[in-house]
Amino acid sequence: MTHVNAPVKITASGIVSALGQGKRANLDALLGDATAGPDRLSLSHFEEPVDVPYHGVAGAPELAEDRLHWLVDQAMEELLAEHPLSPDQRAGIPVFIGSSCWGIGIAEERYREQYRDNPETAIPLPLDGFGQISRHLQQQYGFHGADFALNTACTATANAILNAAAAINMGMHDHALVVGLEARNDTTLAGFHGMQLLAEDGMRPFDRRRDGLVLGEGCGAILLSRCPSDAPGTLLWGGASNCDTYSISASNPDGSTIAAVMGAAMARSGITPSDIQAIKAHGTATPLNDDGEAAGMRRSFSNIPPFFSMKAALGHTLGSCGVLETLLMAALLSEGQLPASVGFEEADPDLGVVPMQAPLATGPGYYLLNFFGFGGNNASLILRYQN
């Protein structure tokens, strides 16, 4: 079997996260002896105390609009330093953006100010939040091409990557830009707090004591490019996404739809389960996610490859995790090493799977990345590293 569409290369990337600014700082933190735990964030605008753990980005401006622009700028400046693009190139490249927050923090801030000044005339949601990231990319960097503000919860940028590759495969573009952003905002933090999904003492993906997630902040950008299939580096080899209508807030715990999306991604990539060297799990440390993902891996693999989650270090960056974790995976493969699964200490016999407890030396081959989200959205990507 051959892959359905031509692979595309991860030509350049940029990141800012709770682990630091730039890929080097993020890799050093992931591959180091210990990553910092989450900070505490007190949301002052609620009638009940809302004090949440949070992996926020240090040094970011406080005002929401400035913060959004700053986060995007950190990622874009690293990407453009790695692979400069001419004004003409920028003007035509399609831009695929994924986020869960968009401009919601800006809308909160403006409504709060208006409400404080005059509650009678204040207008909730006074701006088009979906357009804020694209507008900054147009005004600051000249990316005026077709933009796609994708929102499929935590698979938003995984889906963005799939469509960016499709845009290149259609033959109309040599490059496509993918940007993922998650910026601090009250709606998301209070929403997850209200759903009682937050872990007070840090995330423990696939651990027996896992009890929820910690949200994270960050921005990532990837430039995908047309390339020959034997190009050196990390290539997006294929992928798939599907919709699980079992529940709006969790995949089927029997793992069937997760196995289906992993299977479809491998089939579209022309590979079999035995070709997978390692898996970057979605690994949110919520009981339901890890149950479903473990069940999916057991269904798909007779011998489950080494797997790990990054989220205990980065926080769960929601709609942007697809691009953040994919670009970090690509960078880790270039380093020849994957980190141990952060936050894991004690195996859960009910899961029947155990993540990596030590770093793994890597080489050329295929790697599977999982992303799952509210709304039943599942996505799997296949990267191939070759030198």
Next chain:
Amino acid sequence: MFEIISVGDYYQTVDSDQGLVNLKSEVADVCRERFRRIDRFTQLALIGSGRCVQSTHGVEGIELDSQTGLYIGSRFASCGNTVKVHEQMISAGVVPKPASFINTLSNSAGYFVARNLELVGRNLFVSRGDASIVAALQLAAMDIATGTVSQALVGAVDEAVLPLSHHRFRLGLKPETVMGEGSHWLLVAPENSANSLATVTEMETLRDEAALAGWLDGLDASREYQVSLSPWTKQQMASTCLKSREMLTDFDPGLAAYPGYATGAMIRYLKTGAERPLIVIAADIDSRFHVVMVQPKPRSA
């Protein structure tokens, strides 16, 4: 590019004195099960998508495969629900209730549509202002072209939110503009598929009005075209861009102002039986213009 093989929708002009029409019976007409705690945005999505699929019933050769891709475009998604969440959060300091919070996620509606129509494949939500349908159609075109999906159900869903004065401000519309809401859906299939109602022949994103004028200059001047612009797009465009071109005539679909206008216009145009190409132009908040050209199939074909 691809064929439109079925259409279906819901539309209402909003009378601020009467309020918004209750949608429960329309939802029940198209749903296999009774969904609880769904918001108006999801109700609209269920009605429009359900009607589009219902209109395929009895048409030989059209079958809604479970792997049909689902693509929803909207400017604000679940606007009414998000407004309520923000009002409660900011005016009363109330933490969002779980169901309300989940409904602020734009893809909740896609989940319920997929569940109702038993779809298990690609399921995407995308926004690009009043041109969100163009973005959704472009995504569907990519997935069809790369063989990811064999057909796609593509919808533009935009709800009205009271008070209308606030919603006009949100949408950048002039005071007193008549407002509407709608859920307009197209079932699309690869080029040359059977049962085509029309072919989508072009989709373009143009940087500014000068680029739009250049694109219009590239049209075959010996042909005649009809053009549809939403009230908001008309606000963004200089009057000379279209009026100086004699081969273009205006198509008025009789719709009020709302972001889903472009798709409502497409569907209404196809129902007129007209054979000239329709050019739908939608402006965005960054001075760009997004264009879709639809060539209806001759009725005798």
